[in-house]
Amino acid sequence: MQKLKEFVTDFGLPRIIIFFFLIGLFVAAPFVGVRIDTSISDVLNRFGQNAILVLALVPMVQSGCGLNFGLPVGIIAGLLGGTLAMQLGLSGWLGFAGALAISMPFAILMGWLYGQLLNRVKGDEMTIAMYVGFSMVTFFSILWLLLPYSNPTMVWGYAGQGLRTTITLDNYWGQILNNFLSVRIGESFFIPTGMILFVLLCALIVYLFFRSKTGTAMTAVGSNPDFARAGGVSVDKMRTISVIVSTMLGAIGILVYQQSYGFIQLYQGPLYMAFPAVAALLIGGASVNKASMVNVLVGTLLFQGILTMTPSVINSVLKTDMSEVLRIVLSNGMILYALTRKTKVSK
Amino acid sequence: MIKKTSIRRFFADNVVVIIFLVLTAAATPVSGLSAGYIVQEILTRIGRNSFLVFSLILPVMAGMGLNFGMVLGAMAGEIGLIFAVDWNIIGVPGLIFANLVGLPIAIFLGWLCGEVLNRARGREMVTGFILGFFMDGIYQFVVLYLMGSVIPMRSAAITLSRGYGIRNTLNLDSVRQSLDDLLMVKLFGINLPIATYLIIILLCVFIIWFRKTKLGQDMRAIGQDQIVSNASGIPVARTRVIAIIISTILAMVGQIIFLQNMGNMATYNAHRQTGFFAVAAILVGGASVTKATIPNVFIGVVLLHLMYIVMPRAGAQLFGSAQIGEYFRDAFSYGAIALALVLHAWRKMRGVEIDRAGLRQGVASAAPLEAIEPIKEDTL
Numbered sequence: 001m002q003k004l005k006e007f008v009t010d011f012g013l014p015r016i017i018i019f020f021f022l023i024g025l026f027v028a029a030p031f032v033g034v035r036i037d038t039s040i041s042d043v044l045n046r047f048g049q050n051a052i053l054v055l056a057l058v059p060m061v062q063s064g065c066g067l068n069f070g071l072p073v074g075i076i077a078g079l080l081g082g083t084l085a086m087q088l089g090l091s092g093w094l095g096f097a098g099a100l101a102i103s104m105p106f107a108i109l110m111g112w113l114y115g116q117l118l119n120r121v122k123g124d125e126m127t128i129a130m131y132v133g134f135s136m137v138t139f140f141s142i143l144w145l146l147l148p149y150s151n152p153t154m155v156w157g158y159a160g161q162g163l164r165t166t167i168t169l170d171n172y173w174g175q176i177l178n179n180f181l182s183v184r185i186g187e188s189f190f191i192p193t194g195m196i197l198f199v200l201l202c203a204l205i206v207y208l209f210f211r212s213k214t215g216t217a218m219t220a221v222g223s224n225p226d227f228a229r230a231g232g233v234s235v236d237k238m239r240t241i242s243v244i245v246s247t248m249l250g251a252i253g254i255l256v257y258q259q260s261y262g263f264i265q266l267y268q269g270p271l272y273m274a275f276p277a278v279a280a281l282l283i284g285g286a287s288v289n290k291a292s293m294v295n296v297l298v299g300t301l302l303f304q305g306i307l308t309m310t311p312s313v314i315n316s317v318l319k320t321d322m323s324e325v326l327r328i329v330l331s332n333g334m335i336l337y338a339l340t341r342k343t344k345v346s347k
Numbered sequence: 348m349i350k351k352t353s354i355r356r357f358f359a360d361n362v363v364v365i366i367f368l369v370l371t372a373a374a375t376p377v378s379g380l381s382a383g384y385i386v387q388e389i390l391t392r393i394g395r396n397s398f399l400v401f402s403l404i405l406p407v408m409a410g411m412g413l414n415f416g417m418v419l420g421a422m423a424g425e426i427g428l429i430f431a432v433d434w435n436i437i438g439v440p441g442l443i444f445a446n447l448v449g450l451p452i453a454i455f456l457g458w459l460c461g462e463v464l465n466r467a468r469g470r471e472m473v474t475g476f477i478l479g480f481f482m483d484g485i486y487q488f489v490v491l492y493l494m495g496s497v498i499p500m501r502s503a504a505i506t507l508s509r510g511y512g513i514r515n516t517l518n519l520d521s522v523r524q525s526l527d528d529l530l531m532v533k534l535f536g537i538n539l540p541i542a543t544y545l546i547i548i549l550l551c552v553f554i555i556w557f558r559k560t561k562l563g564q565d566m567r568a569i570g571q572d573q574i575v576s577n578a579s580g581i582p583v584a585r586t587r588v589i590a591i592i593i594s595t596i597l598a599m600v601g602q603i604i605f606l607q608n609m610g611n612m613a614t615y616n617a618h619r620q621t622g623f624f625a626v627a628a629i630l631v632g633g634a635s636v637t638k639a640t641i642p643n644v645f646i647g648v649v650l651l652h653l654m655y656i657v658m659p660r661a662g663a664q665l666f667g668s669a670q671i672g673e674y675f676r677d678a679f680s681y682g683a684i685a686l687a688l689v690l691h692a693w694r695k696m697r698g699v700e701i702d703r704a705g706l707r708q709g710v711a712s713a714a715p716l717e718a719i720e721p722i723k724e725d726t727l
Binding site for chain 1: 412463466467469470472473474476477478480481483484485487488491492666668670671674675677678681682684685688689691692693695696
């Protein structure tokens with residue numbers, strides 16, 4: 001009993017409720033006429049889409065920069081890579097690889113600048129990160145209109161300039177990871193194997209990175225900056241590296257998201273993308289200053305599971321679409337819970 | 348030398364204001380709008396927006412940063428207005444009724460917000476921001492599902508055709524500009540909503556008076572140092588909650604004034620941008636996270652809204668696209684908030700370094716010189 005109690009306080013009551021809620025949704029699904037196999041495919045697909053964006057938050061949490069509400073900085077780098085690869089006419093695997101390759105220098109540069117900024121505002125990173133993200137998205141909205149893109153599938157037809165709000169990836173690299181080694185059983189069961197493998201690969205790389213010398217030093221900086229400095233670790237340098245890695249993962253994350261979704265969303269699209277990612281990470285059991293790969297994978301699965309299941313199940317039960325309300329309350333409630341929790345000394 | 352640093356200090360303290368001033372000064376002639384039109388718009392917007400911006404002052408005084416949780420007050424005001432329209436109470440009595448309905452909701456939400464923020468000391472701003480999102484969900488639940496089904500609604504005109512839930516746009520014809528028109532004076536062809544201005548002046552007087560009361564002094568003390576305040580017998584947690592409650596109530600009244608001027612209300616979106624505009628305005632007016640005054644509010648409202656008026660037109664003239672102007676003003680407003688927050692955090696960190704250098708002084712005399720020197724250089 002004591003052990004159970006300890007586990008509940010350790011893991012957090014909200015997370016346990018969410019977990020059982022999701023189980024309940026899956027159990028209830030067949031009774032209200034929602035197909036389980038379609039639901040599982042949807043959950044897997046959305047898990048793959050979002051997991052790397054969630055993963056992108058981990059380095060900054062570990063280095064003590066808090067929850068990266070400035071994720072749009074990385075997303076913008078990814079969008080630049082994606083649009084430039086399209087502009088160059090790259091398609092298929094070459095296109096996707098090209099988009100990744102082109103986005104990396106942008107991500108490193110932006111991440112470095114963003115890291116320099118965050119190093120000067122220690123203690124207030126989260127609010128500032130949020131507004132840096134917002135500023136970047138709106139600033140790039142101007143650039144999407146002004147940059148001299150000319151590929152006809154990307155620009156507005158009548159004006160001949162300015163990128164479209166959504167660009168289809170159909171003839172470029174849409175679904176390319178999803179379809180790689182994919183398994184299709186029957187009409188409605190589909191496993192996007194390639195994307196899941198890619199996600200796991202990224203998670204493995206980040207996991208190994210945190211086992212390396214740099215990664216350990218980064219965790220040390222996050223746990224106790226004064227001790228880390230005393231141990232000869234440059235706090236600012238580690239934080240900068242964590243921000244750069246986070247930004248790079250953000251860029252990869254959005255490219256994976258888009259290839260699965262099939263469209264590039266520009267302009268105000270990325271404005272609020274950081275919030276669901278943050279919520280997913282926290283649902284997975286992370287706190288403001290501690291996050292692991294398990295948190296990322298479990299959190300994304302739980303959060304996306306609920307997002308997929310609630311509209312179908314709740315709608316069939318209540319005959320009304322409450323899923324939007326549930327999504328807002330759930331995701332923001334989770335962030336609130338994490339922010340208001342007394343930060344525990346790490347184990 | 349002293350003069351030079353003082354000029355620098357002035358620039359450093361007001362860099363956000365100066366950037367906005369230069370920007371709007373450049374964009375105004377380009378926009379090609381007439382002076383009369385601009386003046387009229389600005390005067391209207393002062394009446395419409397400044398009350399909302401004032402709601403931010405008290406929490407800043409109490410050291411809680413910019414109260415993004417003011418959105419909760421805006422929601423309370425909207426619920427009040429929904430009932431005023433539903434009961435068809437016309438004109439100023441309708442507004443008073445809306446305030447009376449909103450008041451208990453605002454007090455409750457303010458208390459809730461205060462309690463939540465007390466659990467998130469040191470990161471009040473981001474917590475308040477997320478709390479606003481969270482409450483938006485609850486607000487949607489209440490207004491879209493409970494109103495008309497659980498909460499009785501009398502008017503079929505404002506409920507959705509399915510029988511419950513409020514329509515997406517609420518027509519506020521019954522109270523439209525009733526406060527503004529109460530005492531409208533026309534001067535040189537420009538309309539001045541004197542009644543609204545009087546209420547705002549009343550609020551200014553209240554804030555000046557409030558600062559001198561025991562409670563106001565307590566808040567300022569807490570804003571300076573929570574530990575010392577606690578040691579000297581000020582109930583810190585309680586006073587912080589009171590600051591947020593008052594702020595939430597003011598935001599509620601502010602939102603009602605804002606919406607009566609607009610004349611209709613986007614039921615589910617009206618409050619989404621409220622916090623952003625209010626925070627942007629007070630920061631553009633030269634306030635910081637720890638210091639906000641009455642002039643900051645007025646300067647900010649004038650500058651921010653001047654930019655919002657002229658930018659789309661300037662964009663249309665320069666780039667042939669009003670859209671660019673709109674993105675431009677959004678980017679600059681977000682950028683202004685980011686810049687103001689960064690400058691403040693930066694200065695705070697420098698302060699910590701000075702303290703640290705002061706401690707070291709006894710040990711090594713070379714260190715403080717090194718540590719202090721760049722401060723003057725870098726405050727720019």
